[in-house]
Amino acid sequence: MTNANNIVSLQHVSKTFTVFDHHGKNLGQRISQALGWGKARKIKVLDNVQIEINRGDFVGIIGKNGSGKTTLMHMISGAIKPNKGGVVNRVGSFIRLSLGMGFNPELSARQNVLLNASILGVPLKEIRKQFDEIIAFAELGSFSDTQLKFFSTGMRARLAFAVAVLVETDLLLMDEFFGGVGDEAFKKKAHKVFNESLLKDKTVVLISHNMETIKKYCNRVFVINDGKVSCFEDPSEAIHFYRNNVLGMNSENQSNSESLDP
């Protein structure tokens, strides 16, 4: 049965990566490795995953480092394909915010904003009209024509957040983003915008280690463990499952952990 609200559906999806651990020692090994014939290891990151995301959902993804959270996010956006299973993707446009978000370091903040926003369908006239506002919001006043390679990670993150505020996308992907977005004052401002305008009519997928954030915003949570994904409608239940079954923590430890910034 098809759900009209459904925008992404992963059906029995599995994903395996091939990893080469060492460079070959001699020329023959290097050539065979370059051609993909070398000794390789297969790592199954996602195993028979079945999830659905509906329009307006705020989905949280939690799991240990290296458990496949970002892979699942890329699978949802359609950036990567599964080895097995099917993906039904009705996402028209998306923006992914991550701390090391890859703007072009050789371009200025202005050019990066123009480029990214125009790819996401914002008319150039509109971007130019709102540009000063974006820069002011990101607190980058005197750096609008500075190349991004001179920006700190926090400055880049603020710029990325400001672009996300400007564009209208079907899907907003946040990959452990909020924690590094700036100082306390900026975080407060970002959270305010996040609550008041950014979330409006948006479908959001959030990867975070901050359980408070997960509990506060998410209406559904996916917990990844050993390639398997468990879906929960109740965030508290998901967090409880994650702490007990994935981290193997007892209730005493729980109160002191993972309440820090995402």
Place this chain on the structure above:
Amino acid sequence: MLAATEYYQRYYGSKLGVIWAFLNPLFRILIYYLAFTYLIFRNRDPQFILYLFLGITVWQYFSENTNKGVTLLKGKKYLIQNVGMAKSDIFFASALSTSVSFALNVFLYCIVSLWFDVEYSFTSLLVIALFFNLFLIVVGVSMILSTIHLYFTDFKHVWDISLLLGFWTVPIIWDSAYVYTTYPFMLYGNPITGILVNLRNVLLYNSTIDLSVFALDFAYGFLFLIIGFGLIKRFSFKVVERV
């Protein structure tokens, strides 16, 4: 927008900026003129400078684009994974940004060629179709190369060597009459040779194009484009998976 940004980026940080786009081909013509008139091939036809300039312009467009094209998917990974930019658009935008320089080169060529008594007619307008053909080839080949590079990282060096070899198999310096008599397979087997020969026909000799070569080169263009599209559709998602 990506094409405009790429074009701008080429001259970013230089004092004269985009003016270099005009100065570069102008100085190139001047240097060829001085070198080939006073040092090398002293008894050559004076129009040889124009012959050479067209050859180098076509080759530079092809080599610059495909060289950049090899790493294009990896280089623009941030646009693919963060804003979902269509991969094929990246190749079209990149070729478009270099096309501005190509057009400027041809424009300056036409101005300078008047000094060498080159005549033009309506058939000269076929340069637009020839350029379009070259554009299709460049985009298609870049898509193919970029996908190969995802799996075979040393491929960039292989392509560098291939371009060096290619330079001498295309009649850039040597007489293109040879391709009809001595090496016909180069004319039909290499679309760049065919395009260059036809381009010289319309922009240097004021004659018409070789229709069979023209049709064949368009077939090459569409073939490369179809293969390129097929490859990036099937394999290019690897760019997000691999560092």
